[in-house]
Amino acid sequence: MSQIASFAGSEAGLRFAIFAAALATLVAAEALWPARARHYPRAKRWPTNILLTIIDTAALRLFFPLLAVGSAVWAEEAGFGLLHRITIPRWAAFAASLVVLDVIVYGQHLAMHRIGPLWRLHRVHHTDRDVDVTTAVRFHPGEIALSMGLKMAVVALLGAPPASVVAFEAILNGVAMFNHANLRLPARFERVLRWLVVTPDMHRIHHSTLQAETDSNYGFNLSIWDRVFGTYRAAAGKPDFTLGLESFQSDAPNGWWLVLALPFRGEPVR
Numbered sequence: 001m002s003q004i005a006s007f008a009g010s011e012a013g014l015r016f017a018i019f020a021a022a023l024a025t026l027v028a029a030e031a032l033w034p035a036r037a038r039h040y041p042r043a044k045r046w047p048t049n050i051l052l053t054i055i056d057t058a059a060l061r062l063f064f065p066l067l068a069v070g071s072a073v074w075a076e077e078a079g080f081g082l083l084h085r086i087t088i089p090r091w092a093a094f095a096a097s098l099v100v101l102d103v104i105v106y107g108q109h110l111a112m113h114r115i116g117p118l119w120r121l122h123r124v125h126h127t128d129r130d131v132d133v134t135t136a137v138r139f140h141p142g143e144i145a146l147s148m149g150l151k152m153a154v155v156a157l158l159g160a161p162p163a164s165v166v167a168f169e170a171i172l173n174g175v176a177m178f179n180h181a182n183l184r185l186p187a188r189f190e191r192v193l194r195w196l197v198v199t200p201d202m203h204r205i206h207h208s209t210l211q212a213e214t215d216s217n218y219g220f221n222l223s224i225w226d227r228v229f230g231t232y233r234a235a236a237g238k239p240d241f242t243l244g245l246e247s248f249q250s251d252a253p254n255g256w257w258l259v260l261a262l263p264f265r266g267e268p269v270r
């Protein structure tokens with residue numbers, strides 16, 4: 001158990017270091033090469049988005065102190081889960097875990113959009129009227145708890161090696177911050193990159209107010225899932241499309257109270 005706790009503790013330090021480095025780099029890049037003009041000055045949106053990530057981190061520490069990596073260490077010690085039952089090279093177990101966790105996160109995101117009560121939680125993320133690096137951490141604590149529960153279960157059933165879970169969480173964190181960034185990449189580089197990874201231009205379409213566009217490009221890391229499952233959209237209908245949700249085109253999404261209470265409010269679900 002103490003080994004699980006120390007693994008989870010060192011993973012927290014690593015994740016924070018990656019978060020801080022990615023934040024500083026992307027904030028600078030957004031200032032140098034912005035993709036779109038901002039609707040609001042940063043100071044109006046950021047306090048709410050940053051407060052949410054503090055609440056989310058505290059909620060995870062409180063309710064899931066061992067996190068997904070704790071689940072992986074437990075499965076390894078107990079010999080539980082598919083990959084601990086079959087003979088497979090370590091590198092293959094590592095790579096397979098990254099790919100399986102990524103498709104699970106894709107599927108979870110799709111479910112968050114398709115199932116009414118889950119959408120109520122997830123729409124907190126979509127009410128941001130600008131999309132930038134801080135949108136990547138704008139999630140309701142309920143959604144964060146649900147996705148951690150799902151990840152812990154998948155990690156245990158799969159028997160994912162602890163190192164692959166640490167790597168996956170770090171990659172997911174870094175790539176989500178990258179693809180929410182208000183960042184214009186050189187066009188040719190962007191076109192090549194999106195064959196492998198979800199780029200800012202690809203993910204921004206998912207934050208369009210048009211429902212058909214919101215309901216596309218669900219991937220967070222690998223762009224292949226949207227292509228395979230038919231949810232890929234190369235471009236938005238209008239180049240200057242509106243960001244956010246149709247029913248929240250006001251200053252309200254900047255308020256932390258609305259953001260926390262949103263799942264319980266009676267506005268139309270879509």
Ligand SMILES: [Zn+2]
Pocket residue numbers: 109113122125126206
């Ligand atoms: Zn979404």
